[in-house]
Amino acid sequence: MRYLGNKVGNGLAIGKVLVIRNQIPEIKEWNLVDVNEKENEKKRVLDIVKAVISDYERVMNEAEEPEIKDLCGFYRTLLMSGSLQKAMTDKIELEDYNVFGAIKVVMSEKEKELSLIDNEYLRERSKDIADVTNKLLRKGLGIKELDLAHLTEDTILVSEEIAPSVLLSKHLEHVKGIVSELGGKTSHVAILARTLGIPSVFGIQDISNILQDGELIFLNGNQGYLETELTDRDIAEAKEKIVKAALLEQNLQEMIGKPAITKDGKQFEVAANAGDLTELDKLLEVKSDGIGLFRTEFLFLNRSTEPSEEYLFQVYKTFTEKLEGKPLIIRTLDIGGDKKCSYLHIPEEQNPFLGYRAIRYCLDHKDFFKVSLRAILRASHYGNVKIMYPMISSLEEIKEANQILEEAKQELRDQNIPFDANIQTGIMVEIPSVACMADLLIDEVDFFSIGTNDLIQYGLAVDRVNPTVSKLYNFFNPGVVRLIKHTIDAGKGREAKFVGMCGEMAADPLGIILLVGLGLHEFSVNVASVLKVKKLISLIEAEKAEALIEPIMKMKTAEEIESCLNQYAKEAYGEYY
Amino acid sequence: MQKKEVIVKSVTGLHARPGSNLVELAMTFSSDIKLLVNDKEINAKEVLEVIMGNINCGDHVTVVTNGTDEVEALNKIAEYIETTVE
Numbered sequence: 001m002r003y004l005g006n007k008v009g010n011g012l013a014i015g016k017v018l019v020i021r022n023q024i025p026e027i028k029e030w031n032l033v034d035v036n037e038k039e040n041e042k043k044r045v046l047d048i049v050k051a052v053i054s055d056y057e058r059v060m061n062e063a064e065e066p067e068i069k070d071l072c073g074f075y076r077t078l079l080m081s082g083s084l085q086k087a088m089t090d091k092i093e094l095e096d097y098n099v100f101g102a103i104k105v106v107m108s109e110k111e112k113e114l115s116l117i118d119n120e121y122l123r124e125r126s127k128d129i130a131d132v133t134n135k136l137l138r139k140g141l142g143i144k145e146l147d148l149a150h151l152t153e154d155t156i157l158v159s160e161e162i163a164p165s166v167l168l169s170k171h172l173e174h175v176k177g178i179v180s181e182l183g184g185k186t187s188h189v190a191i192l193a194r195t196l197g198i199p200s201v202f203g204i205q206d207i208s209n210i211l212q213d214g215e216l217i218f219l220n221g222n223q224g225y226l227e228t229e230l231t232d233r234d235i236a237e238a239k240e241k242i243v244k245a246a247l248l249e250q251n252l253q254e255m256i257g258k259p260a261i262t263k264d265g266k267q268f269e270v271a272a273n274a275g276d277l278t279e280l281d282k283l284l285e286v287k288s289d290g291i292g293l294f295r296t297e298f299l300f301l302n303r304s305t306e307p308s309e310e311y312l313f314q315v316y317k318t319f320t321e322k323l324e325g326k327p328l329i330i331r332t333l334d335i336g337g338d339k340k341c342s343y344l345h346i347p348e349e350q351n352p353f354l355g356y357r358a359i360r361y362c363l364d365h366k367d368f369f370k371v372s373l374r375a376i377l378r379a380s381h382y383g384n385v386k387i388m389y390p391m392i393s394s395l396e397e398i399k400e401a402n403q404i405l406e407e408a409k410q411e412l413r414d415q416n417i418p419f420d421a422n423i424q425t426g427i428m429v430e431i432p433s434v435a436c437m438a439d440l441l442i443d444e445v446d447f448f449s450i451g452t453n454d455l456i457q458y459g460l461a462v463d464r465v466n467p468t469v470s471k472l473y474n475f476f477n478p479g480v481v482r483l484i485k486h487t488i489d490a491g492k493g494r495e496a497k498f499v500g501m502c503g504e505m506a507a508d509p510l511g512i513i514l515l516v517g518l519g520l521h522e523f524s525v526n527v528a529s530v531l532k533v534k535k536l537i538s539l540i541e542a543e544k545a546e547a548l549i550e551p552i553m554k555m556k557t558a559e560e561i562e563s564c565l566n567q568y569a570k571e572a573y574g575e576y577y
Numbered sequence: 578m579q580k581k582e583v584i585v586k587s588v589t590g591l592h593a594r595p596g597s598n599l600v601e602l603a604m605t606f607s608s609d610i611k612l613l614v615n616d617k618e619i620n621a622k623e624v625l626e627v628i629m630g631n632i633n634c635g636d637h638v639t640v641v642t643n644g645t646d647e648v649e650a651l652n653k654i655a656e657y658i659e660t661t662v663e
Binding site: 070073074077078080081082083084110113114117119121122125277280281303307308310311314315318 | 594598604622634
């Protein structure tokens with residue numbers, strides 16, 4: 001069986017399942033038995049807090065990874081809070097709680113305060129507080145921390161929700177993967193897993209009840225799935241994949257700052273996708289050829305009022321300047337019923353993916369849209385900025401969006417605010433109809449960016465997170481390949497226009513061969529894949545990849561196309577594949 | 578008492594890491610340190626108050642310090658808010 005979840009990344013793993021039940025200590029007695037013990041009890045609670053603070057300080061000093069230092073630093077400042085410590089001693093003094101009652105009541109209040117705020121980041125922090133609470137209680141009760149040092153075999157930790165403290169251990173050499181039901185990309189666990197390079201998949205419902213301790217599973221953190229019921233052949237293949245991936249990984253550093261050029265000298269751009277600020281530093285580190293997809297939703301979600309033009313401008317300007325002239329493609333707001341923004345009043349929809357979202361909403365709310373456009377235009381003065389509209393399904397929408405853009409430009413001109421007058425505009429190609437009429441739309445835009453995740457989802461009518469149909473989701477379905485080819489062909493021979501791709505297919509080893517063959521101009525991939533894509537491109541001979549296209553276009557099944565690409569992949573990628 | 582108005586440069590605002598780093602910095606001073614922003618008064622030594630303060634990039638924050646090292650505290654905190662861009 002294959003279970004799909006949210007990819008947290010960090011590679012592939014095979015190992016035996018260890019289901020971790022969250023260590024929530026049971027409190028039997030909440031109140032003081034002897035009220036004359038208050039002074040001692042108050043001292044005890046402060047001692048517990050102090051002991052846990054010094055535990056965190058020890059980890060902080062031992063750790064080399066800045067993320068671990070940061071997390072421990074956050075926990076430390078949390079516990080050093082004067083008001084928190086006072087609240088605990090007050091619970092004992094005024095309400096006759098014992099240490100455990102005081103810790104639990106005070107920490108739960110804080111946890112609740114945070115969890116009620118409509119902000120994903122702060123909600124994640126409320127889970128940190130739960131983790132700290134349990135650590136305080138374990139300390140008070142003398143319960144030992146979960147010890148991963150006794151593991152002797154490669155293990156994949158599985159839990160409803162992994163507490164960050166589990167990963168603040170020095171004995172993680174046998175922890176090869178992490179699977180959890182809950183937890184987002186911004187959770188501390190995800191950040192720690194990334195720092196420690198542990199392959200992880202989150203968001204698989206009920207998985208801690210489905211999997212059994214000791215069961216062997218394969219985990220693909222890059223694509224976000226796990227596989228159970230492995231045959232001997234599956235196991236051998238998985239192990240080989242892991243070895244080769246590790247070998248490839250070791251040889252990626254050489255690609256930093258280098259252009260992606262095929263063996264026969266054809267150059268491609270490899271840009272990164274960015275959707276929050278934590279990625280910016282990593283992105284600068286790998287020196288991608290710019291940002292091919294800047295998702296702006298994070299600036300709009302998790303707040304109660306719409307962001308101001310000034311705020312958006314500051315963020316866009318920061319990104320623009322840090323890229324030092326490399327392109328930054330800013331996608332205008334792609335929001336809808338599935339990504340809630342309380343202040344936008346988008347009604348509940350039965351089918352938000354086919355509903356009132358993205359450009360459809362923005363064109364109806366011109367003033368709101370114009371704020372974003374003005375912010376982007378203003379940032380364009382500081383570097384190489386391009387605008388991209390999402391969810392375009394017709395020519396009329398492009399014209400209408402450009403009309404609003406012109407109005408925004410005129411307003412800035414009237415106010416003598418500088419912007420790049422030649423700013424390029426393009427569209428996401430993610431609705432099949434648009435791919436079909438790419439040749440009719442190219443005149444209206446400067447570029448296309450093919451969003452494969454949605455294009456395939458809409459094109460094949462497959463919800464890829466639904467495990468019962470996800471197998472149908474395939475990059476190489478001949479229908480999908482035709483949609484992509486038609487879009488890329490529309491840009492050919494058109495000077496100053498280009499076609500890019502910002503979906504997972506652009507980072508797939510077989511996908512890369514097909515796309516090089518089709519003549520895609522720009523690959524925009526997750527930051528973690530930038531160097532890998534550059535490296536793989538450098539191993540390909542463009543002429544050979546191009547020669548595959550004619551036979552591929554005659555093939556009738558995904559399987560045939562895949563095996564054709566696979567054959568060349570073995571030749572080109574060699575020891576890495 | 579010392580006072581200075583600064584503009585938040587951090588693109589993440591003071592919710593995440595820049596917020597908790599600010600608190601760590603504030604804790605190194607003995608003075609009381611308050612942040613006045615959006616009609617709220619936030620104790621700069623309380624990490625939850627700071628990260629829940631909804632302080633975003635571009636917000637105007639008045640830093641108020643009071644105590645024996647108030648001048649140095651004001652300078653360091655103001656400088657931190659004005660120069661941290663992550």
